[in-house]
Amino acid sequence: MMSSTIVARVKQRQIAQLISLGKRLDGRGLTDYREVQLEMGVIGRAEGSARVRLGKTEVMVGVKIEIGEPFPDVPNEGVLTVNAELVPLASPTFEPGPPDENSIELARIVDRGIRESKAIALEELCVEPGKKVFIVFVDVYVLNHDGNLIDASAIAALAALLNTKMCKYEVKEGEIKIKPGFSPLPIRNYPIAVTFAKISDKLVVDPWLDEEQVMDARLTITLEKDGKICAVQKGGYGHFTTQQISEAAKIAQEKAQELRKHLVKS
């Protein structure tokens, strides 16, 4: 996904050869995820937050909630905004500056999963139709890049949303008054992204950084809680066949369930 940290040609060949034999350099099976570690509520100042470690990949997500104006075409709904920062401290290939196409794509894939699965009950975030609604800012902060930022970010975003507490409020003569106490953000669905890399014409799940350097193409399938597909994104310079897409959809369904169980348990 991200442009080159250099992997030696020998290692590239080794990764590709092993995968053609159904093995991986780090000992995982082709459809095994790295270990997922999840911490919730790591930032007290944020309304919700989570830190996810997927192997050595590390992503933090903070949720902030503010009052703002709704979009004119949906005056009765709150607003969801997802942004991703590839923080320079996370990788030698990340540069400071405005978001590049990689961080925009990452944010938009995470956004699509949450939005299309209707994970947040946005209609409950309306204060005054057409005038005042809550805006949910989901900020994805990549802290260490070791591949598969998409899945790590999607898990972290969902965890942070589940962790989000909103202030209670009442409306008096058009003014919003904060009352004591908190209520959770209304969450209706649990979208999980499953990313594949195509290497040696085989599909591997959860590619780490070196595999991403070798892969021909990338495919992310996001599934909601009932196993329906709610977002898909192909990336990378290569291509997929229709058979590979069907195969990926099937594997993704199983993997998403596994990951969701893990998340709900914590």
Added chain:
Amino acid sequence: MLQKMPEKLIDENNVRVDGRGLNELRPVKIEAGVLGNADGSAYIEQGKNKILAAVYGPKELHPKHLALPDRAMLRCRYHMAPFSVQERKSPAPSRREMELSKVIRESLEPSIFLEYYPRTSIDLFIEVLQADGGTRCAGITVAALALADAGIPMRDLVAACAAGKVEGRLVLDLTDLEDKGGEADVPLAWMPNLNALTLLQMDGMLNRDEFEHAVNMAIEGCKQIYKLQKEALKAKYVTVKEEVEE
């Protein structure tokens, strides 16, 4: 120009708002070689979509330090004209346009023999003059033709088309209304000779079965578009031949 969401997008006879059947494309008109300065260019009208594409290159890459030692760099800009949509769109590139530029580039890269032109750039510009849903697909279709028109060696043309779900039924080539009022949209690009999917996105909600059906439906659409692309490319050289013979 104001479009209102009708009560029903598909009637009981499976006829859509614009009179099409469920797996019918909008009328498509494609033309190659439409701009004087560009090395290759093409124009497409697909329903109300009107899109121009131009290719410059292969040429020297600036800034030079970006040059790739073993292949050409394809650079792509997908851009919508401020007047192409209902509410004026700011001409500054939006996040959507940045993402689309990236996925369009990645959908065309597999078709080009980039390794023939190391250290160069091939610059591709897609301008959406009028938009009515499915502009990324029509953009890819017309861009592939512009690349071919520029004489750049390609493995195959790339044809693109979307399928989706509207009011519980799978449909081909969604308009803006159908996209907004529908349940799902699956844009896809395909190289027919290689059975290679080079773009695949989806948003909305589909079960696995529906998703696979939508993919196959979109591929059928791509087959029709591929034919039109080839005809457009041939048509250009027929006119050249006629001019020479006169």
